[in-house]
Structure formats: C-alpha cells, structure tokens
Amino acid sequence: EPEVTQTPSHQVTQMGQEVILRCVPISNHLYFYWYRQILGQKVEFLVSFYNNEISEKSEIFDDQFSVERPDGSNFTLKIRSTKLEDSAMYFCASRRDVTDTQYFGPGTRLTVL
Amino acid sequence: EDKVVQSPLSLVVHEGDTVTLNCSYEVTNFRSLLWYKQEKKAPTFLFMLTSSGIEKKSGRLSSILDKKELFSILNITATQTGDSAVYLCAVDSNYQLIWGAGTKLIIKP
Numbered sequence: 001e002p003e004v005t006q007t008p009s010h011q012v013t014q015m016g017q018e019v020i021l022r023c024v025p026i027s028n029h030l031y032f033y034w035y036r037q038i039l040g041q042k043v044e045f046l047v048s049f050y051n052n053e054i055s056e057k058s059e060i061f062d063d064q065f066s067v068e069r070p071d072g073s074n075f076t077l078k079i080r081s082t083k084l085e086d087s088a089m090y091f092c093a094s095r096r097d098v099t100d101t102q103y104f105g106p107g108t109r110l111t112v113l
Numbered sequence: 114e115d116k117v118v119q120s121p122l123s124l125v126v127h128e129g130d131t132v133t134l135n136c137s138y139e140v141t142n143f144r145s146l147l148w149y150k151q152e153k154k155a156p157t158f159l160f161m162l163t164s165s166g167i168e169k170k171s172g173r174l175s176s177i178l179d180k181k182e183l184f185s186i187l188n189i190t191a192t193q194t195g196d197s198a199v200y201l202c203a204v205d206s207n208y209q210l211i212w213g214a215g216t217k218l219i220i221k222p
Binding site: 033035041042043044045048055056058089091098101102103104105106107 | 145157201209210211
C-alpha cells in the first residue's frame, strides 16, 4: 500500500541553523500539507500546497518557513534560522483531492539545541 | 475563531469496557470530520464523516456525526489493551485540518 515517507526521522540542529525536512507524498496525490506537534500539545497546521503554490498558511508559518516541491516527488519544508521553540514533530500529509482524507507520514522529530 | 473540542481529555478503563469519545466543533467552512488514532508517531486514519446520522463502522469502532448539533462521537466496544492511544478529532475546513487536543485512552488489563 502506498504511503507518505519522511526523512530524516530525527534531526538535531543548533539554534540559528537552517534545516530542510523532506517528504515524499503518495504519487498520485495533488494536495500537500505540513503540520507540527510540540511534545504534549495538539497538532498544528502549518501550510497547504497545491498546484505548485501555497494555498493556505497559519500564523506559525512566518518568513522563517518555506516550502518547495523541487521535482515531481519531493515536498520540502525549510526553516531558515531555527529557534528553540521550533523543536517539535513535523508531519507531512497528502491527499488525492479535497474529498479524500489526508494521509500522514511518520514524522520528523526536530530538536533545536 | 474555528475550534475543535474533545472530551474527555483522558480516560482510563478496563479491558472489555465500552468507551465513547466526544468531539464538538465550531468552524466556518465544514467539509468533513475525521477521527485519527495516534500511538507513538503519526496519526493513523480511522473515519471520515461528511453526512449527519450515518454511522461508520470498522470492527469494534464506530462513529457518527451530528451536523445540526455540531458534534461527533467515537465508540469503541470490548476494548483491548491495543486500543490504548490518543484519539484525535479533526475538522477539514477547506485548506487545513483543525485539530482537537485529543483524548488519551488507557486500557488496563
């Protein structure tokens, strides 16, 4: 069964460094999402992406964040200058169309020191 | 402001018991309501509900939506220790999922 994959599973970085989190959505899916979950807190929406552009973004998704679909398969989330409070689990999700459910990847745990 | 509220926040029951988890919502653009189970990492999909009054079932789990009263329930019958998890409710509102805080369910043997 096709699934969303994410790499790396765990990323440790120093405050101020740039990180890129990678996701490979399910191949025939057209809608892509990033969410994050700080330990012990609820899942938060970051951004949605369709047709090579951002459809919606939350107030968390400020100028430090960017997303890209550099080729036909990858969907990346870049954090330009990480802060301690960026430490969280980052989930990528995708779906075929807006009537479909979103399928989640296994997540990347980001630890900012 | 859009919000999804789940109750209870945590629940401890014994194996074999039946549990009912609640989710209420207030969102401006409702497309569907989803239930997920989160164990260690990513949420795994359980149900998607779009119409009122139609029960969705999968084994011992079932769920129903009331769009008039703006809530949904998730039932688990004959609980097992493997049902221990955080159960998340989310409302699909056009471009994003709006999440509840989850119900942490612990099943004691």
